Amino acid sequence: MNRLHIKGVILEHLYHLRHSIEDLTDTFFWPTMDVIIWGFMTTYFVGLSGTLPTVITFLLGGLILWNVVWRAQQDVSIALLRGAWNRNIINLFSSPLTPWEFIIGTIILGFIKIFLTLGVVVTLAWFLWSYNIFDLGFALIPFFVNLILFAWSIGIIVTGLIVRFGMRIQSLAWSLILIFHPLSCVFYPLDTLPSFLQKVAWYLPTAHVFEGMRQVLAEGSFPYSHLIWAGGLNIIYLSCASILFYFLFEKARESGALARLPE
Amino acid sequence: MSQKYIIEVSKLSKKFGKFTAVNNISFSIREGETVGLLGPNGAGKTTTINMLLGIIKPTSGSIRIFSKDIQTHRGEILEKTGFSSAYTSMQSRLSVRENLIVFGHYYGLKNPEGKIIKLLTEFSMDKLKNKLYGALSSGQKTRVNLIRGLMHNPKLLLLDEPTASLDPDIAERVREFLFTIRRKRIISMLYTSHNMEEVAQMCDRIIFLHEGKIVADDTPLELTKTIEDSLLTIHFDAPLKDIKKFAEYKGLSVKIPQPNIMTTKVSTEKVGEVLTSLAAAGVKLVDVDIAKPNLEDVFLKFARKKKK
Numbered sequence A: 001m002n003r004l005h006i007k008g009v010i011l012e013h014l015y016h017l018r019h020s021i022e023d024l025t026d027t028f029f030w031p032t033m034d035v036i037i038w039g040f041m042t043t044y045f046v047g048l049s050g051t052l053p054t055v056i057t058f059l060l061g062g063l064i065l066w067n068v069v070w071r072a073q074q075d076v077s078i079a080l081l082r083g084a085w086n087r088n089i090i091n092l093f094s095s096p097l098t099p100w101e102f103i104i105g106t107i108i109l110g111f112i113k114i115f116l117t118l119g120v121v122v123t124l125a126w127f128l129w130s131y132n133i134f135d136l137g138f139a140l141i142p143f144f145v146n147l148i149l150f151a152w153s154i155g156i157i158v159t160g161l162i163v164r165f166g167m168r169i170q171s172l173a174w175s176l177i178l179i180f181h182p183l184s185c186v187f188y189p190l191d192t193l194p195s196f197l198q199k200v201a202w203y204l205p206t207a208h209v210f211e212g213m214r215q216v217l218a219e220g221s222f223p224y225s226h227l228i229w230a231g232g233l234n235i236i237y238l239s240c241a242s243i244l245f246y247f248l249f250e251k252a253r254e255s256g257a258l259a260r261l262p263e
Numbered sequence B: 001m002s003q004k005y006i007i008e009v010s011k012l013s014k015k016f017g018k019f020t021a022v023n024n025i026s027f028s029i030r031e032g033e034t035v036g037l038l039g040p041n042g043a044g045k046t047t048t049i050n051m052l053l054g055i056i057k058p059t060s061g062s063i064r065i066f067s068k069d070i071q072t073h074r075g076e077i078l079e080k081t082g083f084s085s086a087y088t089s090m091q092s093r094l095s096v097r098e099n100l101i102v103f104g105h106y107y108g109l110k111n112p113e114g115k116i117i118k119l120l121t122e123f124s125m126d127k128l129k130n131k132l133y134g135a136l137s138s139g140q141k142t143r144v145n146l147i148r149g150l151m152h153n154p155k156l157l158l159l160d161e162p163t164a165s166l167d168p169d170i171a172e173r174v175r176e177f178l179f180t181i182r183r184k185r186i187i188s189m190l191y192t193s194h195n196m197e198e199v200a201q202m203c204d205r206i207i208f209l210h211e212g213k214i215v216a217d218d219t220p221l222e223l224t225k226t227i228e229d230s231l232l233t234i235h236f237d238a239p240l241k242d243i244k245k246f247a248e249y250k251g252l253s254v255k256i257p258q259p260n261i262m263t264t265k266v267s268t269e270k271v272g273e274v275l276t277s278l279a280a281a282g283v284k285l286v287d288v289d290i291a292k293p294n295l296e297d298v299f300l301k302f303a304r305k306k307k308k
Helices: A002-017 A020-049 A050-083 A089-093 A101-130 A133-165 A172-183 A196-201 A205-219 A224-255 B045-053 B076-079 B096-106 B113-122 B140-149 B169-182 B194-202 B220-225 B240-250 B268-280 B293-308
Strands: B007-017 B019-030 B034-038 B061-066 B079-087 B158-161 B189-191 B205-210 B213-218 B227-238 B254-258 B262-266 B284-291
Touching: A002 A050, A002 A101, A002 A224, A002 B096, A002 B227, A020 A050, A020 A101, A050 A089, A050 A101, A050 A133, A050 A172, A050 A205, A050 B189, A089 B079, A101 A133, A101 A224, A101 B158, A133 A172, A133 A224, A172 A196, A172 A205, A205 A224, B007 B045, B007 B189, B019 B045, B019 B061, B019 B079, B019 B189, B019 B213, B034 B194, B045 B061, B045 B158, B045 B189, B061 B205, B076 B284, B079 B140, B096 B113, B096 B140, B140 B158, B140 B169, B158 B254, B169 B194, B189 B194, B205 B220, B205 B293, B213 B293, B220 B293, B227 B268, B240 B254, B240 B262, B240 B268, B268 B284
Parallel strands: B034 B189, B034 B205, B079 B158, B158 B189
Antiparallel strands: B007 B019, B007 B061, B205 B213, B227 B262, B227 B284, B254 B262
């Protein structure tokens, strides 16, 4: 791993953020709109049921944390797509930059952008709805880490699939993560799901994180079992995603798909 | 020229399913040598360059660059290799300077800014350093691509049509720059271009690829010697029927592009005989042009083999 190569990847996309209205919109505008709309909805529900603090915390907390998953996954996948859109892939991989350095660079970049997004979203939620995500306390840190790890796994898999199968599947960069949204039980308890889907959901680290978050808020106890499950599953998924990415990248070199990537 | 080999390709093949893009080719490039890789579209030039860069994995055969295998020492080799192609691009939303800083990092340069400014000045691009790459003309983009390939002082340059889409003045300056680099330091180059004059001017040796195979590997001079016929263009002052009769009598294949101009291909040693015979037949010769075979004729000879 070469530090300069990784710095190059981060610089490339930070420069892009500075010049691209789309990128600025993705990073700041949509999350801001989410907080405003969900904030109003939450206020409306509260008016109906009268259970203000818990509902706000569940919904806005879920929304903010899901944004973390969504952003982290997209930043990993879209970095490669941007290279393909600009016919820059051959230039990238004809330099000494390795695919792993590229992935690590996009992961660090994702961290930076998540903090930028969260900075805006958390401040807005506090300012508009007096909601402080840090009320969750130290429990927030392991939850946050587990969400990002899962997002990276998906991002790495999507990147590998695009390298191997080309731009015709580029929409996976935006859509694949959404398959996990309903099963992650971001806004409702896991027992809301039909029993067969509950069994599936328990294999998602995100479901453990959001269940754990609700346990912290409802009972005040720290959900160690959820945390261990989420961490264990993430180790398995991240390892599998890395192996799959390596396999797909090598297949793309074999089939010539890497050289043809804008197609 | 050094006897040390920079590129050693042995029995290299690449198949995409049933299609063989590169078929068992072997060649080498010595230190300081500039080699042209020519061939019609689909001959396997780009696939070969992509295999040399490690972007495409060969089906069989080996590639050794700087005496190391590209499959196992890719990073080490690419640190000393520059690549520029008119068919790749860079981030359109980044400025010229930002794009080059990014690639400076990829090539391991800690402070690439100074080198970037120097190269931009040499290529008359310094005033455009803050312009977005996407807003440049194609000629300007080609120059930025070339700067990217040169900024880390590579010992090997792989150039895929480096002067494509440049106007003649800028193309000449790029060639001059490449000549200067060759004079100043020992650098090996593999060069593809459709500009035959440029290839003849730039390259010590030329490899012709045809349907994935090497069909010729020699100096530009030796390759042109493989074409025996010269193109004879004669501006005459005589009735057209006399010319046709003469051509028929001599067994010449003649084209009449204009009523008083004929062109024909004859072997170089028979040019004098044809002209003397024409004069003896009473044809008044107003002007004569003898075009000796050039690299373009060699290219056409190999490219047309396929069609036949």
